[in-house]
Amino acid sequence: MNQRQKQIAEAAISLFLKDGVGVSTAKIAQAAGVSNGTLFNAFATKQALIDAIYLRAKSEMLGALTYATGASFDREHLRKNWCDYLNWARSNPSHREIMHLLLESGLASEAVKAEIDEMAVPHAVWFNDALERGTIRGPNVEYIVKLAFFHLDLVVSQELQGQDEELAFEMFCQSIGLSK
Amino acid sequence: MNQRQKQIAEAAISLFLKDGVGVSTAKIAQAAGVSNGTLFNAFATKQALIDAIYLRAKSEMLGALTYATGASFDREHLRKNWCDYLNWARSNPSHREIMHLLLESGLASEAVKAEIDEMAVPHAVWFNDALERGTIRGPNVEYIVKLAFFHLDLVVSQELQGQDEELAFEMFCQSIGLSK
DNA sequence: TCAAGGATTGACTGACCAGTCACTCTAATT
DNA sequence: AATTAGAGTGACTGGTCAGTCAATCCTTGA
Numbered sequence: 001m002n003q004r005q006k007q008i009a010e011a012a013i014s015l016f017l018k019d020g021v022g023v024s025t026a027k028i029a030q031a032a033g034v035s036n037g038t039l040f041n042a043f044a045t046k047q048a049l050i051d052a053i054y055l056r057a058k059s060e061m062l063g064a065l066t067y068a069t070g071a072s073f074d075r076e077h078l079r080k081n082w083c084d085y086l087n088w089a090r091s092n093p094s095h096r097e098i099m100h101l102l103l104e105s106g107l108a109s110e111a112v113k114a115e116i117d118e119m120a121v122p123h124a125v126w127f128n129d130a131l132e133r134g135t136i137r138g139p140n141v142e143y144i145v146k147l148a149f150f151h152l153d154l155v156v157s158q159e160l161q162g163q164d165e166e167l168a169f170e171m172f173c174q175s176i177g178l179s180k
Numbered sequence: 181m182n183q184r185q186k187q188i189a190e191a192a193i194s195l196f197l198k199d200g201v202g203v204s205t206a207k208i209a210q211a212a213g214v215s216n217g218t219l220f221n222a223f224a225t226k227q228a229l230i231d232a233i234y235l236r237a238k239s240e241m242l243g244a245l246t247y248a249t250g251a252s253f254d255r256e257h258l259r260k261n262w263c264d265y266l267n268w269a270r271s272n273p274s275h276r277e278i279m280h281l282l283l284e285s286g287l288a289s290e291a292v293k294a295e296i297d298e299m300a301v302p303h304a305v306w307f308n309d310a311l312e313r314g315t316i317r318g319p320n321v322e323y324i325v326k327l328a329f330f331h332l333d334l335v336v337s338q339e340l341q342g343q344d345e346e347l348a349f350e351m352f353c354q355s356i357g358l359s360k
Numbered sequence: 361t362c363a364a365g366g367a368t369t370g371a372c373t374g375a376c377c378a379g380t381c382a383c384t385c386t387a388a389t390t
Numbered sequence: 391a392a393t394t395a396g397a398g399t400g401a402c403t404g405g406t407c408a409g410t411c412a413a414t415c416c417t418t419g420a
Binding site: 217 | 367369370
Binding site: 020021022100101104105106137138139140142143146147150151154158160164167168171172174175176177 | 200201202280281284285286287317318319320322323326327330331334338340344347348351352354355356357
């Protein structure tokens with residue numbers, strides 16, 4: 001993504017979060033300080049813009065999780081990833097929010113969702129190995145991964161810190177059977 | 181909601197779930213087998229239609245939870261409410277899905293969301309009393325309630341049954357510190 | 361049988377939308 | 391200074407949208 005694309009994407013993110021995903025391309029271009037035509041020079045379609053925003057936010061997030069691949073699954077490593085996510089989410093609040101908005105409203109295309117799933121494979125494997133070895137429990141990997149992100153997002157959106165944040169981590173550990 | 185309104189609302193729900201919330205009122209009217217004008221006789225605006233759908237689904241769901249108010253908070257009662265929700269969700273899959281879609285995409289108006297919160301007060305109190313008495317733990321009531329519904333919706337969307345479904349309940353109980 | 365009045369219809373309106381394209385501007389090269 | 395290439399522009403287009411309204415239909419009760 002070049003400078004112009006970033007500039008338009010950031011304007012789009014602000015407007016999407018403020019006024020919903022129905023915002024017109026004209027308003028996005030205006031907010032970015034470029035003309036209507038320039039927006040379509042940078043992104044072929046509105047869908048391409050949405051996909052680019054989603055892909056960037058999600059890969060940025062996955063890139064922030066530093067300790068997953070290959071490491072053994074224990075409380076310490078899980079906690080590190082937990083903190084990595086929180087740090088990323090707190091440094092990039094709008095990117096975390098837009099990620100959710102685009103996913104939940106079903107506007108991210110299937111192609112880009114598949115691309116993301118591909119990028120998340122190492123993390124899924126990390127959880128899956130632990131599940132198969134009996135280190136943790138749960139109906140399936142997807143359940144556990146989704147549960148983890150749900151806790152994390154609740155911590156971020158409720159702005160929990162200190163003891164409350166640790167309690168959230170503890171609750172997640174207890175639910176997957178990972179005792180102290 | 182009268183017969184005509186129900187007829188239009190059901191058509192709208194199907195289309196929203198199939199093609200997204202951007203579906204035009206004209207298509208909704210057609211699917212309901214009425215004219216464009218009749219739709220606007222039944223609902224003053226598209227927003228009113230969306231709000232009515234959201235309100236109906238959510239109050240239907242809350243009405244299905246039979247054991248909350250006033251009862252003591254223990255595993256048995258929690259389990260009963262848990263099953264009540266699952267039964268409702270499985271009997272009304274589209275109503276559960278539309279509830280989520282309208283909430284997550286931010287299309288339900290603030291007014292109707294507040295109305296729902298009002299209706300959910302007894303259930304919130306039930307959890308809150310347990311939290312204050314130390315029967316369960318968590319950063320706050322909202323956290324616990326959202327977590328409960330998250331587990332439930334994952335159970336429904338993953339179509340978990342039998343042991344897997346019980347495991348999900350067990351995971352939730354463990355996380356809020358409600359042991360066997 | 362017929363009058364009254366509420367429900368229903370669908371063509372219509374003005375607003376708005378994503379995307380196009382002929383043109384302009386800018387800056388590097390000759 | 392002249393040429394050129396590529397980025398930027400914004401008026402414009404074909405189409406869709408939510409919502410309106412005059413006309414029609416249907417039911418009820420006298």
